[in-house]
Amino acid sequence: MPSVRDARIDAIPQKIDARGTLAVAEFSRFVPFKVVRIFYVFGVPPGTTRGRHAHKLCSQYMICQRGRVHMELSDGAETRGFELKAGNGMLIEPGIFASESYLDADTVLLALCDRPYEAEDYIHTMDEFLEYVRAAGGSR
Amino acid sequence: MPSVRDARIDAIPQKIDARGTLAVAEFSRFVPFKVVRIFYVFGVPPGTTRGRHAHKLCSQYMICQRGRVHMELSDGAETRGFELKAGNGMLIEPGIFASESYLDADTVLLALCDRPYEAEDYIHTMDEFLEYVRAAGGSR
Secondary structure (H helix, E strand, O other): OOOHHHOOOEEOOEEEEOOEEEEEEEHHHHOOOOEOEEEEEEOOOOOOEEEEEEEOOOOEEEEEEEOEEEEEEEOOOOEEEEEEEOOEEEEEOOOOEEEEEEOOOOOEEEEEEOOOOOHHHEEOOHHHHHHHHHHOOOOO | OOOHHHOOOEEOOEEEEOOEEEEEEEHHHHOOOOEOEEEEEEOOOOOOEEEEEEEOOOOEEEEEEEOEEEEEEEOOOOEEEEEEEOOEEEEEOOOOEEEEEEOOOOOEEEEEEOOOOOHHHEEOOHHHHHHHHHHOOOOO
């Protein structure tokens, strides 16, 4: 099972000039999977928390494109918080319970996923998640 | 060679509720390739035109996440213009010369690409592009 101790914030390289900013995520460098689905979230009232689930199989790479997100990650044994600012990216492995609190009104969060949407891949409550971690024999 | 007559605007499905908006591009539906690189552009002074190049091999799927972009596409024989609004997507095939004019100050344009960055894949001027189309025997 993955550990939140492995979580880290990446700085997505940006090329800034008079014509604006171009930010590039070369997947070989940041995203250790083939991307088959993306989604992005915006227009979230500041202070709202979304996510609050784990995936059994789906890996996600989250990029804060605008604004700020407080990301809370749990592996069942430990919980860690991170503030993603615009231009920050973070890999969220399957088996990690993640919640995102949107801090700024204009925040845009982009997620790159290695699997299509599968309802059965979601673990929606912390109780279910702890049970899942125990059943997986999570010795940490 | 591709034709601009095939270009079309897609509406990326959005799920809107009190917690904000989630927009999802399932690649099987919109993006006919494996994504190995993404980039996004923002902070562009309104009225600025970027792009102004064609790719020989790289396919790109552009999503206007915020604001508006005027997209001008040429296949060497014909030129067409499109206005992409927030939530619109468009496939740009290789062999199409594309320019993007950023209409609103807060515009964010996301590009999904099927190839890593390769300097030699770019055709930077319309003269070179017309020569490339002629050499490819572009009978349309």
